[in-house]
Amino acid sequence: MTRTTNATSGKTSEARTRLLNTATRIFYTEGIHSVGIDRVIAEAQVTRATLYRHFSGKEDLVLAYLDQADRMMRGQLADAQAGTGSAVDAVRAVAKAITDGIRSQGFRGCAFLNAVAEYPDPTHPVHQAVLRHREWFLDTVTDLLARIGDTPADADARHLVMLRDGAMAAGCLFDPALIADTFLRGVEGIVQSRMQARTPVD
Amino acid sequence: MTRTTNATSGKTSEARTRLLNTATRIFYTEGIHSVGIDRVIAEAQVTRATLYRHFSGKEDLVLAYLDQADRMMRGQLADAQAGTGSAVDAVRAVAKAITDGIRSQGFRGCAFLNAVAEYPDPTHPVHQAVLRHREWFLDTVTDLLARIGDTPADADARHLVMLRDGAMAAGCLFDPALIADTFLRGVEGIVQSRMQARTPVD
DNA sequence: TCAACGAGACAGAACGTTCTCCCTCGCATG
DNA sequence: CATGCGAGGGAGAACGTTCTGTCTCGTTGA
Numbered sequence A, B: 001m002t003r004t005t006n007a008t009s010g011k012t013s014e015a016r017t018r019l020l021n022t023a024t025r026i027f028y029t030e031g032i033h034s035v036g037i038d039r040v041i042a043e044a045q046v047t048r049a050t051l052y053r054h055f056s057g058k059e060d061l062v063l064a065y066l067d068q069a070d071r072m073m074r075g076q077l078a079d080a081q082a083g084t085g086s087a088v089d090a091v092r093a094v095a096k097a098i099t100d101g102i103r104s105q106g107f108r109g110c111a112f113l114n115a116v117a118e119y120p121d122p123t124h125p126v127h128q129a130v131l132r133h134r135e136w137f138l139d140t141v142t143d144l145l146a147r148i149g150d151t152p153a154d155a156d157a158r159h160l161v162m163l164r165d166g167a168m169a170a171g172c173l174f175d176p177a178l179i180a181d182t183f184l185r186g187v188e189g190i191v192q193s194r195m196q197a198r199t200p201v202d
Numbered sequence C: 001t002c003a004a005c006g007a008g009a010c011a012g013a014a015c016g017t018t019c020t021c022c023c024t025c026g027c028a029t030g
Numbered sequence D: 001c002a003t004g005c006g007a008g009g010g011a012g013a014a015c016g017t018t019c020t021g022t023c024t025c026g027t028t029g030a
Helices: A014-030 A037-043 A048-054 A058-081 A087-103 A111-118 A125-146 A154-170 A176-195 B014-030 B037-043 B048-054 B058-081 B087-103 B111-118 B125-146 B154-170 B176-195
Strands: none
Touching (some): A014 A037, A014 A048, A014 A058, A014 A111, A058 A087, A058 A111, A058 A125, A087 A154, A111 A125, A111 B111, A154 A176, A154 B176, A176 B154, B014 B037, B014 B058, B014 B111, B037 B048, B058 B087, B087 B125, B087 B154, B087 B176, B111 B125, B154 B176
16 A cells, blocks of 8 residues: 655655556456556556556555545445435435446446455455455445344345345346346345334344 | 367366366466466376367366356256255255355355456457356246246346345355355245235336 | 377566666755 | 755666467377
8 A cells, every 4th residue: 555645745646646547447447467567557658667666566556456446435435325314315325326336338347346356365465455345335334224224234234235246246247227227126125124124033 | 168089988088177177176266367377287287288289278278167167057056956846946946056155165256257357358258158157047047936926037037146146256255154144035035025926016 | 000198398478576777857955 | 046956757678487388209008
């Protein structure tokens, strides 16, 4: 997580920004292992030395890529929830944000699921970054669902995350509109079942 | 899809079998792009020449790996359905086969979802092999669910496949027992809703 | 006799990484 | 104001390693 800043101003380097944005675009679109450093520095229009001035290596660049994606997603979820009155609306807004992503052009699945497929080793920093992100997401969804009804939200949250994972995985392998529709129906089912606020089954 | 057979007997070469089994194990466990053919030929205890005698290249080996996985999965599903009386039992048997896989040691997610994460190009043979496999699976699930109730099965089948994709993706990133439990609950919900056999909502 | 396989050298390319050299700003100090 | 210094960046050579793929030659066994 190298974060170089201009010595004088507090702004981050332009070259670093270009580098990270280019890496994000290429890694997300084409994968990580199949993309060499040469591709990134060429399309970012920087030199090799510049890359290694800002990042300790390719792995560091990958971690920065995932870190940026993580921040963006947290921001997206915060924005989606903002302005919603009820918890139900908040869940629906989050679900809509997800389907908007799936329907958007250039959608290539979940950056974290894609990354972890290339880093199966649980001890690898990239793998662990994915696990941290997923832990945050599950916790966030659990808190959100807990505000609907009075039953424990853990199982429903896992259910929703499972649907999301499936939707994100299949969104670029099948008709995105159908995937989005299926996901939204599933989420609505979870919401409806929680709104009845029955006592726990177990 | 090179398929070399011994000229005299109709049996496939032992070296080829060793090669393919080794490739299956390593590709599934560690990914594809991060594994060189040196690893495969070393652990399969064959020479480089033998590999290129049976496969035209690494890509061909990857395709054979996925082809074998596809055949195994079709066999698993057929076995799971065999001996089940009702369609409901068949669906439950398929679901159990899936959760058995998730709970099994060495589970690393869906071989096809993992592979497609490394081959995002839709025109690539590996990517297309994944799409063919997924098409078959969705069709199979659709036929299976159509035998329960009298409502159109397409939406429910997409729902079940989405749950499966999520379960397979998260099965090696979270507690497999909880993932399996969540998946089975979701499948049971689909089955129950179909058993009520109400008329189509649309 | 002939196909399958082992052993290993080899080529050519791509990989990530480090290196030197030079230029150009911005700014702090004399 | 002038000077100089250091950081950021460009250009590119070079490192050693690894990769896929091809090659020759010897051996085995049906």
